[in-house]
Amino acid sequence: MKKRSKRLKIQRKQLSAMLSKALVQEYKVRSMRVRKGDTVQIMRGYFNGVEGAVTNVDYKKVVINVEGATREKSDGTIMFVPIHPSKVAITRLILDDPRRKDILERRAISKRSTGQ
DSSP states (O other), X not given: OHHHHHHHHHHHXXXXXXXXXXXXXXXXXSEEEOOTTOEEEEOSSTTTTOEEEEEEEXXXXXXXXXXXXXXXOTTXXXXXXXXXXXXXXXXXXXXXXXXXXXXXXXXXXXXXXXXX
């Protein structure tokens, strides 16, 4: 049981992405965990420059699905291309969760106190 919970904790931490320059100026935080509903811009790969909302976050595979990053299969169905969170930049945060606001405030205060 401990090994499994430790592994999922590490995978959750790997689901963080950098914030855009405007959000860094606003919140004084460089990175945040990606969440369903956030708007991200893909920075690397075939879909470089595509901006869209996160539709799914897969903790086990450590990938996200973005609205604009899709491919058509040979049978005609459209599927999402999995993107690693380190290859995206968050351009708009969903702040309807009060815990997420608290995280931003706490991390900004710690940055100010250490002088970074």
